[in-house]
Amino acid sequence: MAGKDVYDDDREAIGWVKRVLEYITMIPGFEEELKKDPKGTLDKYGFPLTPEDVALSHTDPDDPMRLVAVYPESKGKLYADFVNRKIRTVAKTRDDCTPSEPKFQNWRQRQMDRCLLDLGPQNMMIIHTPLTFELANGCSVGCEFCGLNAGPLRGLFRYTDENAALWKDILARAKEMFGSAAGEGTLYFGTEPLDNPDYEHFKDDYFKEFDNLPQITTAVSTRNIERLKPLIKELNEDGRFIYRFSILSQDMFKQICEAFTPEELALVELLPQYDEAPGNHFADVGRNEGRTGKEAISGTISCVSGFLINMCTRTVTLTTPTWADDEHPEGMIILAKEEFTDAEDLFDKIGRMIKENMKVTLEPDDIIYAPPYLNVVQKEDDLYVESDRGSALVIREKNGEALVKKVFELAKQGCYTRREIVTEIVNDTKVPAIQSQYLFFMINRLWKKGILSVKEG
Ligand code: SF4
Structure with missing residues (x-):
């Protein structure tokens, strides 16, 4: 998470902007109230912020995940930098998990x-x-x-x-x-x-x-307020990590807001x-x-x-x-x-x-499986494997498009071994002639990329 050296001085401002955003996610009608009368609403709820401080958007066309402060001189900029850094930290933590x-x-x-x-x-x-x-x-x-x-x-x-x-x-x-x-x-x-x-x-x-x-x-944050105080203090002193409270009702949210200042909870995500x-x-x-x-x-x-x-x-x-x-x-x-x-x-x-x-290579008798949510599609010069779940990968198999499609066709059935797929394709006169060795390796490469799987059980 964010380095404490950067955020110590800004934590109070970050905490307040974060709390307004939490009101939006937790309290029905708050966002409409804020839109109708930004200054009046911030004053009414006691937020020491201006409407400019809470003007944030996801409008960077090159990076839709990135949070952008509409007013770069506002406290919103501190908050946006904090969140963007937190998102980038996921990739680093994933590396640290190797x-x-x-x-x-x-x-x-x-x-x-x-x-x-x-x-x-x-x-x-x-x-x-x-x-x-x-x-x-x-x-x-x-x-x-x-x-x-x-x-x-x-x-x-x-x-x-x-x-x-x-x-x-x-x-x-x-x-x-x-x-x-x-x-x-x-x-x-x-x-x-x-x-x-x-x-x-x-x-x-x-x-x-x-x-x-x-x-x-x-x-169970509200059951443990006194117990959480030293844990949150330790979290803030360390400054490298985040905690999360699952918020199970509006009443629970209000109790947490009363028990902890926005600054104390700058490193605690409240999940509605x-x-x-x-x-x-x-x-x-x-x-x-x-x-x-x-x-x-x-x-x-x-x-x-x-x-x-x-x-x-x-x-x-x-x-x-x-x-x-x-x-x-x-x-x-x-x-x-x-x-x-x-x-x-x-x-x-x-x-x-x-x-x-955790084998590092497939066996000839492994049953190869291509999940139903994957499809192989050709787009201009590139061959892709596309997922129904909104992601895609380019498949780099030189001159191998017809073969990849055939491998997928057989693997989708989830009943053929690696050896059977190779034999079937080598004997198929409708696909380009191919050496079985090349196909064995191709199936292994697709498996290593997480595209093909070995059937469980
Ligand atoms: S989400 Fe599941 S594991 Fe977590 S507190 Fe609720 S019941 Fe327990």
């Missing part, structure tokens, strides 16, 4: 490439963290929109002497195996971080090992997650699938391409995001799941999962 273990690195890159087509533009905001922890079994909140379909809270991993020793051992071994990327995760996933009364102890150990504050997203919030955004996945009746704009809330370790149930899961469907209702592909007894056993099992699931 594990040092070569096979894992290769596999994660392939998943990121696959997700470019599988998830479309949403993939730009996913960091594909290689290692994430859960410190509870289930979640006490039970949000009706839960994209991970978290079950009720059934247990907690407390900070006993024995558990603390296991935790520190796992962190140290993770760093040894994956490098600093192991410290880019979170201590929650399908869990609520503040459910665990010992969260702070685990977080402190994590910080000591990796010099990184694990990000928090909490849906209740139906009447004008800016609400829910992923159409998990318990929320089909609930709102709106068209799905994102298909997963998972950001893990790697290992998810539940300390409470002592399980490790190898997973990567995908657009939710009947086969993957939580928007996650689960490749393997194992129980472990101690740190040594855990990393033996992780080593085995890497060996069994």
Whole structure:
């Protein structure tokens, strides 16, 4: 996240502009009021800002994601710079998440490439963290929109002497195996971080090992105001990261605004997650699938391409995001799941999962699969693979257009092995004559780019 050296002095102004924008996303009718009478509305709600300070847009034709301050001398410019820097940081964090273990690195890159087509533009905001922890079994909140379909809270991993020793051992071994990327995760996933009364102890150990504050997203901020005060203070002193509060009602938003100043929350994103919030955004996945009746704009809330370790149930899961469907209702592909007894056993099992699931080349008998949302199209001189989810990739296969199309045609059926596809095409007189060796490599290249997959199971 933003470097503290740049934003310390500006944090108050950034916080106030951010709070006006939060009013727009949380309070029905506020935006209309502001449009009708900008100055009167800002004064009425006690915002120490001018209408120029909150005039922001996304009008850069070269970069529609970039936030632009309409008045470059206003406080809006500070806020726009802050947000634009935050967006750029996603790409850096994604790089920082690159594990040092070569096979894992290769596999994660392939998943990121696959997700470019599988998830479309949403993939730009996913960091594909290689290692994430859960410190509870289930979640006490039970949000009706839960994209991970978290079950009720059934247990907690407390900070006993024995558990603390296991935790520190796992962190140290993770760093040894994956490098600093192991410290880019979170201590929650399908869990609520503040459910665990010992969260702070685990977080402190994590910080000591990796010099990184694990990000928090909490849906129970109002239940934990006093507990959050030192956590937010620490976040602001560090200045490199962001936290998130899921806001579940207008009343909750108002309580948070009363409990924390805009400056205190400059590094905390408030997510409007209740139906009447004008800016609400829910992923159409998990318990929320089909609930709102709106068209799905994102298909997963998972950001893990790697290992998810539940300390409470002592399980490790190898997973990567995908657009939710009947086969993957939580928007996650689960490749393997194992129980472990101690740190040594855990990393033996992780080593085995890497060996069994992260091959670097295809086997002749792998069943090759082209997902239904992909299509091969020729546009002028270039051949593209286009995704129904709003993204596309150029395929560079010199003079190979007809062959790529034929490979896709067969792979779409999801029942042919790599060897069978090659044989079929070599024997097909309607496609240009080709050496089987070339085709074997072409299929491998398309797989390595995340375009073709190996059929699961
Ligand atoms: S969204 Fe988060 S807080 Fe809500 S039920 Fe799911 S895991 Fe728990």
